[in-house]
Amino acid sequence: MSRPIADPDAFIRAETRLRPTALVPEIALHVADEAVPIWHRTEEELGEMGLPPPFWAFAWAGGQALARHVLDHPDTVTGQEVLDFASGSGLVGIAAMKAGAAAVTCADIDPFALSAIALNGAANGVVLRPWGEDLIGRDLGWGTVLAGDICYEKDLAERVYAWLLDLSRRGARVLIGDPGRTYLPKDRLEQLAEYHVPVTRELEDMDIKRTCVWRPRPEG
Template identity: 70%
Template sequence: MSAGPVSHPAADPAAFVRAETRLLPVPLVPEIVLHLAAESLPIWQRTEEELGEIGLPPPFWAFAWAGGQALARHVLDHPAIVHGKRVLDFASGSGLVAIAASKAGASSVEAADIDGFAQAAIAANAQANGADVTVIAVDIIGMVGGWDVVLAGDIAYERDLSTRVFGWLESLAAGGADVWIGDPGRSYLPHERLEKQAEYGVPVTRDLEDSEIKRTFVWRPRASA
């Protein structure tokens, strides 16, 4: 249950995250716990009410989305992907994939998200799991950060953003980074430029998705991209 509403969320995102969520295990990755919304509609409604007043973004950070769950599961089950490597979790949201990378033995993990509430959620969730994660609070698309591995879950929601993001990810892959993407078939995923690596049945909520088990894939850019 919620610990009670926070009057001015923008003034203290960390307090808002803790007040509006519960610490719960992730369905496909139960070894990780996150500050999650116990029910989806109340927190969406609350952020919508605040949106016009203070520009509060949708609470993507309050849910364990299918692509992130699949990617986190894959990383934990195949730790060699990240072990001893410098890892970026792009558009991190809750920080789930970053935490999985830390648990799998990455030498360093950075979690990038431009939403201040996501940044607070990542920090809180990393602490709850004893994970060492550094939050990046700026738009890094286009940057070359020296990462060995780049992880990205659920990034194909919007056409223009997807075009920009996937072009950048492909350039990182061409430069030697190992890029992994988790996605359940969102509208703007460029399937023809990716190679499927694994498939998972991810438990989700019908309030947010079209089924209770979402068929979700882990992808990598094609070598020729």
Template identity: 60%
Template structure:
């Protein structure tokens, strides 16, 4: 695995610290172009078969969910929170800002874990990065947050089933999604919707209508 100091240096050199469009209270290390960054990650660090650099962008669903938490801190205040597939850590940071008792941010990409730590420090909040695959596990979280995770059929099915189980035992499960292909909206109820500014190179649009959802009771 690439040493942490190399990953952190790479993130600093290839991103800019910018406010998140929908949540300008939060700043992140953000990149300008996904393909270029992906290629540079492999070329500069000599690594192959890396996942896309999801950690370097503020995705539409995450922006919507983060905005919801900042505006409605009672959703996470005093709670033990897991942000699943955290990417940049945006949603986890929003939960910490909103007064969560403890926040974990899970992602299986090592670069994401470093980005989460750097972005949390940038925003002056405590977030604990976790690199293990938590699907199917229940560690007693009060609130589980997930955004922009319904891209692929198999992954979406497994994650939806896992989240449904957590919700059934009493966890508050909140999802941010802009209408990804495998989001099963029939199983959720809408809590809020936002017109989120996004990068056209990522979404083929300048603004993406994005919702915050919870499982139907």
């Protein structure tokens, strides 16, 4: 049996490589070269610690589209307190800081993601606020809330969307990046932009993923 890993930073550095993100080459991330080896490694070693799969080791399509949109439309975040929800690698939060956000909280319940967020932020010359608690249902006054790839599980998608809709109704700017996941509530969203995102075939079963940026309709 493998010994649980005590040093997340060392594990991330050993299992990933810092390289530019396909749709957002202005930002470099510590990402895995291949999906299968690191997935197996985390199942064997991180699984003993009860941690989820290494979502932080990849630049997912929804996050790439959202990061691109934020960089191309900096008014989305300029001067704002921003939440990057389900942050993973921190890609979207880094884009928000580069686009002029006042501060960015990157929330993820995986402690290894929090390490990846800090490492990736430092690699891109920005300071992020990693947050490891579940924020669903809470409102800490963010001006902009960004969420990429959150609609892959039915119950979670419903909970998250209800919360994001509440934030939108009280005045927060809410943007969702999604590549057509099954549980995206498209009938309750307005499309803002569309991108064709290079992705990892091992994870998505294709090389390019049509991905959109959405916001909640006022009527929800």
